[in-house]
Amino acid sequence: MEEGILTKTKLLSLVLCALLTCTHSADTISANQTIRNGETIVSPQQTFELGFFKPGNSTNRYYVGIWYKKISTGTVVWVANRNTPLTTTSGELTLTPHGLMVLRTAAGNIVWSSANSSTPAARNLVARLLDTGNLIIHDQHSVDQENPIWQSFDFPTDGLLPGMKLGQDLVTGIERHFTSWKSADDPSAGEFSAWLDTRGYPQVILKEGQQIKFRAGPWNGLRFSGEPDLRPNPIYNFHFVLNSKEIYYQYNLIDTSVVTRVVLQPNGRMERLLWINSRQEWIVYLTPETDNCDRYAMCRSFGSCNIDNSPACDCLEGFEPTAPEQWTVADWSQGCRYRTPLDCGPGEGFKKYTNLKLPDTQWSRFNLTMNHEGCERVCKSNCSCTAYTSVNISGPGSGCLLWFGDLIDIRTFAENGDDLYIRLPPSELDSTENSESSSGGRRARVIVPVATVILVILVSICLFYRSRRKTRKREGRKFIPNMYDHNIRVLLVLSNKGVYIISGWPGSHGDEFGHDRENNSGEEDLELPLFGLSTLLKATNNFSINNILGEGGFGPVYKGVLENGQEIAVKRLAKTSTQGLHEFKNEVISISKLQHRNLVKLLGCCIEGAEKMLIYEYMPNKGLDSFIFDKTRSKLLDWPVRFHIIDGIARGLLYLHRDSRLRIIHRDLKVSNILLDSNMNPKISDFGMARSFGRNQIEANTNRVVGTYGYMAPEYAGHGIFSIKSDVYSFGVLVLEIVCGEKNRGFFHKEHSNNLIGHAWGLHKEGRSLQLVAKCLVESINLSQVLRSIHVGLLCVQRHPEDRPTMTSVILMLGSEGPLPSPKEPGFFIGKTSENTRYSSSTFETSSTNELSITTLNGR
Numbered sequence: 009m010e011e012g013i014l015t016k017t018k019l020l021s022l023v024l025c026a027l028l029t030c031t032h033s034a035d036t037i038s039a040n041q042t043i044r045n046g047e048t049i050v051s052p053q054q055t056f057e058l059g060f061f062k063p064g065n066s067t068n069r070y071y072v073g074i075w076y077k078k079i080s081t082g083t084v085v086w087v088a089n090r091n092t093p094l095t096t097t098s099g100e101l102t103l104t105p106h107g108l109m110v111l112r113t114a115a116g117n118i119v120w121s122s123a124n125s126s127t128p129a130a131r132n133l134v135a136r137l138l139d140t141g142n143l144i145i146h147d148q149h150s151v152d153q154e155n156p157i158w159q160s161f162d163f164p165t166d167g168l169l170p171g172m173k174l175g176q177d178l179v180t181g182i183e184r185h186f187t188s189w190k191s192a193d194d195p196s197a198g199e200f201s202a203w204l205d206t207r208g209y210p211q212v213i214l215k216e217g218q219q220i221k222f223r224a225g226p227w228n229g230l231r232f233s234g235e236p237d238l239r240p241n242p243i244y245n246f247h248f249v250l251n252s253k254e255i256y257y258q259y260n261l262i263d264t265s266v267v268t269r270v271v272l273q274p275n276g277r278m279e280r281l282l283w284i285n286s287r288q289e290w291i292v293y294l295t296p297e298t299d300n301c302d303r304y305a306m307c308r309s310f311g312s313c314n315i316d317n318s319p320a321c322d323c324l325e326g327f328e329p330t331a332p333e334q335w336t337v338a339d340w341s342q343g344c345r346y347r348t349p350l351d352c353g354p355g356e357g358f359k360k361y362t363n364l365k366l367p368d369t370q371w372s373r374f375n376l377t378m379n380h381e382g383c384e385r386v387c388k389s390n391c392s393c394t395a396y397t398s399v400n401i402s403g404p405g406s407g408c409l410l411w412f413g414d415l416i417d418i419r420t421f422a423e424n425g426d427d428l429y430i431r432l433p434p435s436e437l438d439s440t441e442n443s444e445s446s447s448g449g450r451r452a453r454v455i456v457p458v459a460t461v462i463l464v465i466l467v468s469i470c471l472f473y474r475s476r477r478k479t480r481k482r483e484g485r486k487f488i489p490n491m492y493d494h495n496i497r498v499l500l501v502l503s504n505k506g507v508y509i510i511s512g513w514p515g516s517h518g519d520e521f522g523h524d525r526e527n528n529s530g531e532e533d534l535e536l537p538l539f540g541l542s543t544l545l546k547a548t549n550n551f552s553i554n555n556i557l558g559e560g561g562f563g564p565v566y567k568g569v570l571e572n573g574q575e576i577a578v579k580r581l582a583k584t585s586t587q588g589l590h591e592f593k594n595e596v597i598s599i600s601k602l603q604h605r606n607l608v609k610l611l612g613c614c615i616e617g618a619e620k621m622l623i624y625e626y627m628p629n630k631g632l633d634s635f636i637f638d639k640t641r642s643k644l645l646d647w648p649v650r651f652h653i654i655d656g657i658a659r660g661l662l663y664l665h666r667d668s669r670l671r672i673i674h675r676d677l678k679v680s681n682i683l684l685d686s687n688m689n690p691k692i693s694d695f696g697m698a699r700s701f702g703r704n705q706i707e708a709n710t711n712r713v714v715g716t717y718g719y720m721a722p723e724y725a726g727h728g729i730f731s732i733k734s735d736v737y738s739f740g741v742l743v744l745e746i747v748c749g750e751k752n753r754g755f756f757h758k759e760h761s762n763n764l765i766g767h768a769w770g771l772h773k774e775g776r777s778l779q780l781v782a783k784c785l786v787e788s789i790n791l792s793q794v795l796r797s798i799h800v801g802l803l804c805v806q807r808h809p810e811d812r813p814t815m816t817s818v819i820l821m822l823g824s825e826g827p828l829p830s831p832k833e834p835g836f837f838i839g840k841t842s843e844n845t846r847y848s849s850s851t852f853e854t855s856s857t858n859e860l861s862i863t864t865l866n867g868r
């Protein structure tokens with residue numbers, strides 16, 4: 009008997025064990041089944057897990073929730089009883105036969121239940137955890153998981169998972185919104201919440217308490233108006249559904265291997281997070297709220313916020329500050345009003361405003377089928393209609409969106425904004441050229457002063473250029489290095505035995521270049537082909553003005569075509585002194601012998617009479633700077649191309665540092681010195697500053713610092729110490745610039761005064777590196793490569809040269825998937841002179857503001 013009981017107990021515990029504690033394979037809770045603390049169910053692909061948890065450092069507060077099964081940090085995405093925690097570990101989660109999930113305390117008190125479902129008892133109900141993170145209650149035998157009896161996705165907690173909806177089900181009346189946790193340790197409802205506001209045309213809003221804090225704008229068919237970053241991309245796409253049954257916004261993953269979620273943080277920040285497996289952390293992919301102009305209604309009625317302006321608020325054209333005195337001291341609380349009030353007269357019309365974030369749509373009405381003309385007519389016919397535009401701007405545009413009353417929360421952008429047609433009185437319409445209602449007489453009155461203004465501008469431009477040309481000439485004579493053009497710095501010298509390519513500029517002293525003298529291998533090393541002047545005259549069409557590729561302080565660069573069809577670039581140089589220059593020849597001739605696919609190739613030179621020219625292979629795509637810093641052209645460089653360029657530069661540099669016969673330090677690596685061939689292969693150019701290094705030499709010192717601000721390593725800029733690691737530093741800056749599409753020097757951020765390196769470092773520390781990525785890259789981005797590149801870039805710009813990797817490891821790190829060391833604080837060197845200024849400590853003689861910083865820097 010006793011034996012029998014034991015066996016029974018054992019069996020029972022085995023069954024229980026199989027059902028609950030010991031296996032984690034179950035993805036369902038069946039009717040009458042109970043889950044207790046320590047027990048979980050797991051979705052089929054092991055993506056999500058449901059069970060009891062205790063958040064962070066909280067004491068004695070237990071919740072039922074859903075979290076990522078595979079993510080080490082145990083990120084909770086949904087909480088059942090967020091406002092009614094259990095205070096002991098002894099809660100029970102049960103599915104009732106009526107299809108209700110119920111959470112009870114040990115004493116049997118219900119602290120949470122899924123819904124007041126009136127579903128008749130069905131035999132086969134189960135609660136199932138799906139791999140989307142959705143917990144559904146449905147009939148086990150029904151294949152229809154789309155319309156369950158209940159689903160957790162209808163009750164988002166503090167954010168959205170892919171496939172969740174934000175908005176209303178007009179049939180069931182369910183309104184899906186989400187609310188921040190109170191704090192990282194407390195999932196109860198915090199101050200901030202996100203909604204789909206459907207009072208007018210639907211828009212996503214973020215509220216702090218009852219106040220709107222931020223408006224992500226209405227969906228315009230392409231993106232959320234005024235939020236250039238909220239638009240389809242390679243990772244997820246947006247769905248906006250508006251019909252008689254439901255109104256919602258949703259995003260879905262395109263690449264389902266990506267783990268991403270939107271979360272409203274306890275501090276009110278809406279963030280899109282991406283899980284980066286290699287780093288085992290969440291990073292912020294984007295935050296829709298980025299600057300002051302995103303503060304709701306910052307500039308009030310008819311005001312427009314432009315973050316590029318200072319102060320940021322301005323009245324829309326045709327409007328003036330309601331309280332001018334307050335307005336001038338940046339108190340915008342009274343907003344703007346019509347310069348001439350509307351009276352609903354027949355002359356009133358609409359003026360088109362472009363590149364705006366559309367105003368708050370809670371006072372709007374819409375018609376999805378009406379066209380533009382109909383829209384204007386309807387707006388005009390109702391005196392309280394203040395503005396209109398198309399609902400959907402994709403393609404030719406469609407639908408009609410009308411505003412009534414004041415227009416609030418408008419931003420102005422440089423590009424990618426929306427058009428808005430605002431009702432104005434006749435007098436305001438006159439001042440616009442394309443107004444239909446202005447009479448000829450009025451137009452003349454406007455045109456005369458405009459013409460005068462244009463004339464004055466033209467004359468000033470001419471005067472400016474004339475004076476500039478004069479300055480240039482004068483400076484050319486004095487050889488001020490600031491006028492230096494990056495493409496034209498290599499000079500040729502003819503000595504008794506051969507042609508030498510000389511670094512530096514006229515008047516420079518060659519002393520620092522002479523350190524390698526002992527390696528002098530003599531003039532017989534010269535292997536540079538000589539071109540005849542007549543050949544080049546022919547190739548360049550007699551140095552035709554039409555062939556000029558660029559103009560520099562020392563003469564133009566011409567494009568030429570040789571008789572065999574080969575395209576060349578000819579740098580035609582000015583005369584120079586030969587004094588002391590022969591000391592460099594060994595090093596320089598060596599440079600002419602460098603051969604690598606990522607170095608620009610010097611084809612030869614030409615010395616005839618006063619003419620001294622260098623002939624290079626022609627690079628049809630010119631400098632990298634002409635791409636990445638150019639709004640339009642930067643779009644041509646998608647991420648794969650950029651990565652290819654980064655990799656190529658790294659290889660070219662590695663060749664210089666390690667593989668070439670002499671170790672060469674370039675010393676002036678920068679974006680404009682990277683040329684692109686027709687296949688977008690990068691070629692390092694401009695060896696005018698380069699130094700050769702002995703095999704065993706680690707670093708050298710110079711009292712003449714040459715280079716370009718923004719790219720110089722701190723030890724070089726400050727103390728003249730250079731090594732291959734100072735090139736690595738410049739390479740790091742280059743990488744960050746290529747990823748970011750912004751210059752290190754001249755970088756501007758509204759929240760801090762760091763340069764690009766400082767900005768990148770700050771974002772990296774916060775795990776927000778992806779925010780660095782150039783806007784134009786969003787569509788072609790390879791996440792791990794981008795993050796890796798930024799990481800490597802930061803390793804390269806570390807303050808201490810010994811911490812920086814060699815180019816060998818840089819190439820390894822860029823090409824592998826392995827873990828990377830953490831970068832230490834970067835060395836920022838923020839110079840004071842204007843951007844692109846080259847400087848040399850040997851040239852103090854001229855007194856312009858540009859030289860001042862050189863004195864302070866090297867005058868010790």
Ligand SMILES: *[C@@H]1O[C@H](CO)[C@@H](O)[C@H](O)[C@H]1NC(C)=O
Binds near residue numbers: 390412
């Ligand atoms: C103008 O539009 C408003 C807002 O929709 C509406 O309440 C009002 O009746 C309209 N007036 C006329 C004359 O149609």
